Amino acid sequence: MSKSQFVLERSGLEQLLQALKNEGYVTLGPTVRERAIVFGELHTLEDLPVGLKDWQEGGTYRLEPRADPALFGYNVGPQSPKQFLHPPLLRLLRASKTAQGFEIVSETEPLPKYAFFGLRACELQAIQIQDQVFLGGPYQDSHYKARREQVLILAVNCTQAGNACFCTSMNSGPKARAGFDLALTEVLEGDRHYFVGAVGSGAGARLLNQIAHRPASEREWNQAEALVDQTARNMGRGLNTEGLKELLYQNLDHPRWEEVAGRCLSCGNCTQVCPTCFCTSVEDHTDLTGQIAERTRHWDSCFTADFSYLHGGNVRVSTRARYRQWLTHKLATWQDQFGSLGCVGCGRCITWCPVGIDLTEEVAAMGGVHVQNQP
Amino acid sequence: MNACRLPGFAYWTYMVNLISHTPGLDPMLPRPFRVARAIRETADVVTLELEAPAGPPLRFDPGQFTMLYVFGVGEVPISISGDARKPERLVHTIRSVGLATEALCMLRKGGVVGVRGPFGSRWPMEQARGGDVVVVAGGIGLPPLRPVIYHILHHRKDYGRVYLLYGARTPSDLLFTEELKRWQHTLSHAPGASPVLVTVDRAEGSWDGAVGMVTSLIPNLRLDPAHTTAMIVGPEVMMRFTIAELRKRGIPEARLYLSVERNMKCAVGFCGRCQLGLQFVCKDGPVFAFSQVRNWMTQKEV
Numbered sequence: 001m002s003k004s005q006f007v008l009e010r011s012g013l014e015q016l017l018q019a020l021k022n023e024g025y026v027t028l029g030p031t032v033r034e035r036a037i038v039f040g041e042l043h044t045l046e047d048l049p050v051g052l053k054d055w056q057e058g059g060t061y062r063l064e065p066r067a068d069p070a071l072f073g074y075n076v077g078p079q080s081p082k083q084f085l086h087p088p089l090l091r092l093l094r095a096s097k098t099a100q101g102f103e104i105v106s107e108t109e110p111l112p113k114y115a116f117f118g119l120r121a122c123e124l125q126a127i128q129i130q131d132q133v134f135l136g137g138p139y140q141d142s143h144y145k146a147r148r149e150q151v152l153i154l155a156v157n158c159t160q161a162g163n164a165c166f167c168t169s170m171n172s173g174p175k176a177r178a179g180f181d182l183a184l185t186e187v188l189e190g191d192r193h194y195f196v197g198a199v200g201s202g203a204g205a206r207l208l209n210q211i212a213h214r215p216a217s218e219r220e221w222n223q224a225e226a227l228v229d230q231t232a233r234n235m236g237r238g239l240n241t242e243g244l245k246e247l248l249y250q251n252l253d254h255p256r257w258e259e260v261a262g263r264c265l266s267c268g269n270c271t272q273v274c275p276t277c278f279c280t281s282v283e284d285h286t287d288l289t290g291q292i293a294e295r296t297r298h299w300d301s302c303f304t305a306d307f308s309y310l311h312g313g314n315v316r317v318s319t320r321a322r323y324r325q326w327l328t329h330k331l332a333t334w335q336d337q338f339g340s341l342g343c344v345g346c347g348r349c350i351t352w353c354p355v356g357i358d359l360t361e362e363v364a365a366m367g368g369v370h371v372q373n374q375p
Numbered sequence: 376m377n378a379c380r381l382p383g384f385a386y387w388t389y390m391v392n393l394i395s396h397t398p399g400l401d402p403m404l405p406r407p408f409r410v411a412r413a414i415r416e417t418a419d420v421v422t423l424e425l426e427a428p429a430g431p432p433l434r435f436d437p438g439q440f441t442m443l444y445v446f447g448v449g450e451v452p453i454s455i456s457g458d459a460r461k462p463e464r465l466v467h468t469i470r471s472v473g474l475a476t477e478a479l480c481m482l483r484k485g486g487v488v489g490v491r492g493p494f495g496s497r498w499p500m501e502q503a504r505g506g507d508v509v510v511v512a513g514g515i516g517l518p519p520l521r522p523v524i525y526h527i528l529h530h531r532k533d534y535g536r537v538y539l540l541y542g543a544r545t546p547s548d549l550l551f552t553e554e555l556k557r558w559q560h561t562l563s564h565a566p567g568a569s570p571v572l573v574t575v576d577r578a579e580g581s582w583d584g585a586v587g588m589v590t591s592l593i594p595n596l597r598l599d600p601a602h603t604t605a606m607i608v609g610p611e612v613m614m615r616f617t618i619a620e621l622r623k624r625g626i627p628e629a630r631l632y633l634s635v636e637r638n639m640k641c642a643v644g645f646c647g648r649c650q651l652g653l654q655f656v657c658k659d660g661p662v663f664a665f666s667q668v669r670n671w672m673t674q675k676e677v
């Protein structure tokens with residue numbers, strides 16, 4: 001076995017968490033709050049959703065007990081690292097009034113360093129996609145960059161697939177392939193509970209050296225691989241990406257858009273939970289004295305009324321047009337804009353849609369007619 | 376800051392108590408400029424000439440825009456309407472239509488505006504050389520095209536016949552009327568030619584000029600269609616009709632350029648609002664060859 005493949009016991013994982021805290025990281029990972037798994041600060045492994053699993057379906061999310069004490073026996077919750085790297089509400093600017101006009105007040109308070117504990121493969125891919133949006137163009141978003149540069153990532157490979165998951169279709173999971181410092185697979189075998197890991201970076205290797213670990217045996221490694229392979233075969237959903245862009249470009253007038261608009265509430269939940277959606281709005285405020293002005297940026301959504309507002313009216317008035325913008329952006333125009341799909345197959349938009357609209361179904365419905373249209 | 380103590384499901388509206396910030400410099404930070412002169416053009420249009428109190432002037436190319444910020448009010452995209460050869464005065468012409476534009480139009484000499492930019496693509500001044508040029512402006516579409524006229528005037532010999540077709544609502548809405556008169560001579564390619572053609576939707580007062588749509592001026596232009604470049608700014612419907620009319624004259628699609636307006640909150644590709652199909656109007660536009668946006672502009676509600 002390669003030296004970089006190792007095994008941690010549960011106690012070693014606890015040491016890893018403490019080592020991150022000692023290095024000054026804010027350790028963020030899955031925690032249970034308000035009957036959902038969301039990111040919270042982990043102080044010990046006990047803060048994880050130990051022995052819980054999630055049940056996800058279109059419009060449905062439920063936590064249930066597991067038969068075992070797994071630490072990572074669930075899939076993704078409504079939040080993603082986007083919550084921290086691209087914060088929902090951010091101050092862009094603070095300015096104070098002067099006799100001559102105004103001057104910009106600089107921000108001095110340092111940013112926290114985040115360590116993500118237990119990110120899934122699809123979330124790693126979502127980070128790479130947002131990297132492309134915020135760092136890959138002619139301008140770099142310094143807010144994203146400052147947060148992103150100090151991030152440390154401990155990935156966890158999925159050993160069960162959710163009902164709404166389709167990462168294998170999107171080529172993003174269930175195994176973390178890149179973009180992590182350390183990656184683990186949780187193995188529960190009778191009385192044994194251990195984590196088979198791989199090192200993804202120099203920072204990961206240095207961390208590993210601070211904690212109790214041992215090389216993985218071939219059997220342990222194979223066991224972990226088998227669990228991930230089995231996950232890949234059990235995806236709750238699928239999406240055919242071959243010719244997907246052309247399919248959508250050729251069907252901008254498909255009657256299905258009208259049909260889905262009849263169900264869609266235009267609430268924007270899908271865009272808020274989506275780990276790649278990046279759109280924002282900006283607001284200006286002044287304090288009561290009018291001396292200090294602030295500009296804040298907050299997450300917005302192509303489903304909101306004023307997203308496309310131009311003096312005199314909105315460009316996208318109908319829900320049909322908004323849903324079409326969302327879906328064609330995720331799956332088609334994103335490819336032309338950023339060279340990849342804008343979807344990682346995490347299924348969040350399906351689970352958190354109040355009426356359970358499922359993009360894989362919508363694409364399939366359009367594909368059906370598209371095929372018939374062919375001579 | 377305790378970012379990790381979030382409430383459960385993060386509807387963004389529930390999160391206003393949690394403001395993140397970032398220390399340091401970034402492309403979203405404006406640079407303060409001072410108003411050197413404010414010129415009232417019409418009842419609702421003002422031209423602001425800005426100067427940088429510190430640092431170098433802002434160099435730009437015809438077609439580019441900036442984001443103008445008014446303290447505490449807002450920030451909006453406005454095209455640069457000045458001469459690219461005289462960057463020490465950064466000129467914008469603004470129509471008051473809402474909160475931010477109204478505040479901009481109320482600024483007086485000495486006032487301060489935040490400026491970011493210049494952003495966006497340019498008019499095809501190089502590609503247009505050696506042929507005829509048709510500039511078509513509707514309403515507040517003229518200011519974004521004024522840098523084109525200045526450029527042509529500086530390099531008049533590089534271009535053939537040049538026409539400026541300009542439509543406004545009423546005679547009192549006409550912008551840059553003194554310059555329009557001068558351009559009638561300076562833009563001319565031959566004695567007696569009238570390169571500046573103006574029309575209004577509604578005649579008023581002593582108006583004895585043309586009444587009707589700018590598109591009605593196109594059929595009678597004398598030009599060499601295969602070697603003509605058109606540059607168009609106006610309301611989207613007006614641009615569609617103008618393109619159709621120019622196509623009828625046989626101007627190749629690849630020589631039709633237009634400047635597109637979309638909601639913009641960042642101008643640098645981060646806010647996602649300016650998308651027009653696969654294009655980001657802020658960084659891929661606002662000036663596009665028609666062929667780049669045809670498939671999207673001919674769809675409703677893209």
Ligand SMILES: Cc1cc2nc3c(=O)[nH]c(=O)nc-3n(C[C@H](O)[C@H](O)[C@H](O)COP(=O)(O)OP(=O)(O)OC[C@H]3O[C@@H](n4cnc5c(N)ncnc54)[C@H](O)[C@@H]3O)c2cc1C
Pocket residue numbers: 309310311312440449450451452453454455468469470471472473474475476477515518519635636637638639640661
């Ligand atoms: C590339 C570009 C160049 C422009 N050049 C000029 C120019 O030279 N002169 C000029 O007078 N106007 C120009 N505009 C239009 C100008 O930006 C809008 O009139 C302005 O944003 C309206 O803002 P408001 O706050 O006054 O109006 P409100 O109606 O209060 O608008 C609220 C918000 O909606 C958005 N918005 C509304 N209308 C528009 C619009 N037409 N375009 C983009 N965003 C809009 C803005 O974010 C604005 O802050 C340009 C627009 C673009 C995209």
Ligand code: SF4
Pocket residue numbers: 270273274275276277330342343344345346347348349350359
């Ligand atoms: S579009 Fe849906 S499935 Fe795809 S990444 Fe976004 S939330 Fe996940």
Ligand code: SF4
Pocket residue numbers: 271276277278279300301302303325326327329330647650
């Ligand atoms: S789908 Fe909509 S909200 Fe998401 S990134 Fe695209 S335009 Fe923005």
Ligand code: FES
Pocket residue numbers: 638639640641642643644645646647648649650655656657658
């Ligand atoms: S204006 Fe923000 S992405 Fe274009």
